[in-house]
Amino acid sequence: MTRYRVAVIGCGKVGALYEREAGRPKPASHAGAAVRDPRTELVALADTSPTALARAKKLFPRARAYSSASECLQTERPDIAVIATPVSARLSLVRLCLRYGVRAIICEKPLASSAVEAAKITRAVERSDAAFVLNYPRRFAPLFSRVRRAITSGALGAVQQVTCYYSNGLYNNGGHAIDSLLYLLGEDMKVRWAAVNKRAAHPPGDPCMDATLETKKGARVMLQSVDQKAYGIFDIRLFGTKGERSFIDYGTTLIEAAPRRSFFKEVRQLDRARARVHTSPEGNVLAETLKALAKKERPNGAKQGFTVLRTLDAIRHAAKKK
Known part of the structure; x- marks a missing residue:
């Protein structure tokens, strides 16, 4: 059985720390899902916050910790990268993942801080060979x-x-x-x-x-x-x-x-x-990503994310007219 190497970039709640909450069904985070699935191995955690990184490392001691996403991707060369950072970092991190040849990207929602940035991510993914899955899990349910x-x-x-x-x-x-x-x-x-x-x-x-x-x-x-x-x-x-x-x-x-x-x-x-x-x-975003890799498919969830953001931006614009 093929085991895919996973790096989680962004070790906040959804990236890793929801695992600390006893009342949440497990796995409760991207890191937790990567550990629990026998087809994946959590090899790395990355975050610019020393506090978040230390907490995540305590939960997942076998994963190597990095304060730099670039160093993480360059050193580990993961098959799957999870981007669970604040929205302002999404565009630069997607480009970084594509530069280092990541085969599949799982990205938290919303895709970007604006539809303009979402369009840039969509074009970058379209020019690559990577699968891109956006974490709106109900469409997988x-x-x-x-x-x-x-x-x-x-x-x-x-x-x-x-x-x-x-x-x-x-x-x-x-x-x-x-x-x-x-x-x-x-x-x-x-x-x-x-x-x-x-x-x-x-x-x-x-x-x-x-x-x-x-x-x-x-x-x-x-x-x-x-x-x-x-x-x-x-x-x-x-x-x-x-x-x-x-x-x-x-x-x-x-x-x-x-x-x-x-x-x-x-x-x-x-x-x-x-x-x-x-x-x-709910749907399982990691399972959906693994299915795409196994079938050698290249879903472009960035295009989906762009449409969502365009609609949200239109709602916000209409509300400003009130």
Whole structure:
């Protein structure tokens, strides 16, 4: 069995330190996933923060530690590089990985600090032989694939309306909703209205925003943020002409409801009492990357990330007009 060498660049929470949290399902970080998968070997950790690097090294003592990403890539020559740094460093690190011949790059979301930078990353990846997988994991999840098939096959009918609920920042978590919709609906969306939700908590510089979007086929999409101080949320409800599909529990539970006769002779209603419920974990970005390497495929998740950022930028621009 081929074992791929993995280097994690950026040893913050998602890169490595979520493994310290007892309540989180494991693996809880990119480094943890690389250690647990028998097809991969975590060979290196890199971070410019001595504190973060020391904490990550304590969790993963077998991996070599580097304060320089360039030195790490040059010395280790990993097959897979995970970029889990702050967003401002993404462009330079992608270029660095490509320069040192990394075969596959796993990049945290959002792809870049702007659609302009995202376009530069997309072009750099297109000119390379590397596979590029962006960590929006729901597009790798079985439940989301199931609903996508229901839409493309016509089993759900024409999509009439979609509502997405998210918390904790438009770019931080709203991007998950936009990427999920791009995957499920298979088409771009135009922003019709947007406004800042001033009552919702958010990361510094990334306020929550509500928006109305519309697909080319005429489906209306509502993006609604809530205050994470009360509770976190990631739910999607899709209404087609042949039924409803609802994702709850951060997308790990799917509820399928079909219409039936109602008390009103000429009106049907959704039979939620007999709805089917399915559960499945989130998609696995490392497994998706390994599958691409095994099949010698070259996915360009940067192109996907550019589309997400372009949509998020359009929402922010529309909100500024309010």
